Amino acid sequence: MLRLGLCCLFHEAPIKFRTTTARHLATLKEGERERKISSLCLSNALALQQAILFCHHNKIGAFRVNSRILPLKTHPDMGYSVSELPEGNQIIRSFKDCGFNAKKHNIRLTFHPDQFTLLSSPDPAITARSLDELNYQCQVAGWIGADVINIHGGGAYGDKNQALQRVERNINALDKDLRKLLTIENDDRVYTPVDLLPLCLRTGVPLVYDLHHHRCLPDNLSAEEATAAALRTWNREPLFHLSSPKDGWNSGQPHKHHDYIDTNDFPEFWRELDLTVEIEAKAKELAVIRLYNELKF
DNA sequence: AGCGGTCAAGTTGAT
DNA sequence: ATCAACTTGACCGCT
DSSP, rough: OOOEESOOOOOSSSSOOOOHHHHHHHHHHHHHHHHHHHHHHHHHHHHHHHHHHHHHHTTOOOOOOOOSTTTTOOTTTOOGGGGGSTTEEEEEHHHHHHHHHHTTTOOOOOOOOTTTTTOOOHHSSHHHHHHHHHHHHHHHHHHHTOOOOHHHOOOOOHHHHHHHHHOOOOOOOOSHHHHHEEEEEESSSSSHHHHHHHHHHOOOOOOOEEHHHHHHSSOOOOOOHHHOOOOOOOOSEEEEEEEBTTTTSSSSOOOOOOOOGGGSSSOOGGGGGGEEEEEEEETTTTHHHHHHHHOOO
């Protein structure tokens, strides 16, 4: 069975994830600050609960959890430990409830740390901050039972091979809980599937195949070939990404995402696979639901 | 209630 | 040189 996944947010459904800024927190007194963070974390745990139920009721098979589910968790000045927050126990219990419900309804949960999370940087401080971020998402992943933390290759820094060697060294040094969840995705500027596949095969880190990125930044593999190669890197249900270009393929800006998915962009040869396809489209749940109906599963 | 300014982080490529 | 894009707007504070 193929399942479609929703990324992070809702367009129409009244399910909101909250956040704050370091600047605002800095204006609060100690105590107030922790109460604010605590209430945001708890609110987000409850929103995730709603998101999972929404997916269940709308035949959406997977949900990507926003990196800011615990706002500012790894900020150098504002970072915190959840168990020390005023509502820490309740927050953790609520996330574990999310995990229980996700499992009960077979909703797959994933993470996608944002662009600042890099294992390719030559700067050790950037790598250290990235590891902090990965470890935080790994902790939440443990509570909710997420099985993917997906990152990009990052920059080339003038030498792709050296950058990829740094990625590989950093992967080999990860602790095992994190390494079990980490995946890497081809992007639309630097790293193609051909660039990443050797690293995936050597390290056991699966390739999240993004077909839209591959169409924006092709290599010598066809979509069929890249699909087959990516599938071989997975030791659990594979995860792919799909989107459609906002203004068509000849606009000069094909990497921009459309509100919806053009069914012509969905490859027929994915249809029969056991696979999760996360839908990156601005109309969010509306796009996933529309595609699901159009594909007539 | 509505709206404008602002927000932690890295890298690339378009302008 | 600046800036938008990247998986995503949301929040605060003013009117």
